[in-house]
Amino acid sequence: MSPLVALVHATPAAIGPARTAFAEAFPEAELWHLLDDRLAADADAAGGLTPPLRKRMLTLIGHAVDNGADAVQLTCSMYGPVAALAGQLWDVPVHGSDETMLRELGWSRPARVGVIGSLDSAVADSARRVAEVVPGAEIVPITAAGAAEAASSGDAERLSAALENAARGHEVGVFVLAQYSLTPQWMRLEAALSTPVLSPPQLAAGELRRNLLEAP
Template sequence: MRPTVALINATPASLQPAADGLGEAFPEAAAWHLLDDRLVTEADAAGGMTPALRRRMLALVDYAVRGGADAVLLTCSMYGPVAGIARRLHDVPVTGSDEAMFAEVARRRPGRVLLVGSLESAAEDSARRLKDVVDVEVSAVAATGAAAAASARDWPELTDALARAAGPRLGGVDLVLLAQYSISPGHAALAERLGVPVLSPPHMAARALREALA
């Protein structure tokens, strides 16, 4: 029987990238999408994740587990810290959007990392959380136009937007990280364009869940 992975989304833009990452890195799993499309907008309006929003995300995890999910992936980086709480409450693997990517950074031990996001707040939040778990020099940049290109599924324009943001900041950078699932479809083309390895969070997370369920 195929394992079921619940993908809990906080924006419609992450649905397809999360499914694609799972399909490529964990093809034997069945994806089950759950969506609360106000989680991001309400967190932005509140200046970050509030206790009420944390409870809402935990309720979604509980719903997924009670519904038979064998593993749960939170696809929004802003809600990554909720994964640690959920792991203490449930017996199935639960991972935040970029935990596996951060673990890969720790394994590679790069000298300098560049985090690219479609929003300045997302890039800076990811950079802060990466510094909390890995001793590495991190810089963050927002890619103007990336969000619109991702929403329109215009992958060439997405790659162009990411490259325009990252290119001038590549001096001394060993590794580029994408801060959000919504912009991850551009990771392969971006790596080719920049000549620097680019890590895609949905692919890294899917591999980690595959190993956890092996």
């Protein structure tokens, strides 16, 4: 039987990139998409997580676990702390959107990391967590103007241009994408910048596959 993976989204723009990543890295999974399309906007407006927002995310996670999910994958980086809390409440694995990416950064320990996002709050949140796993590294926060609108409308050319324009000129060892909605262009961005670009959904899907199908 295929493992049931619940993907909890804070914006509709994350659904397509997550689906694509799992098709590439974990095609055996049966995906279940759960969406509260105000979670990202409300967190951005509040300047980060608030107790009511944490409760809303926990409610969605609880719904997934109570209805048979073998694992839960969050797709919004700002809600990563809720994944850690959920791990204390349920036995089912609950993963933050970029846990795997952060571990990879911790192993590779680059000297300079560019954090690209479409929202200031998402960039600041990801930059803070990158700094925690790569102490001493210089973190370069980059907000890509126009990327949010391009991602929401599905305009791949506009999204690619927004990301390239924002990132170009920054001399870093690696770029990381702070939001799933930006990741469809990661390979194109990597080629354009001649610099490694880490895409959280591909890394997350691969780790879930290893944990659910390959673990002894």
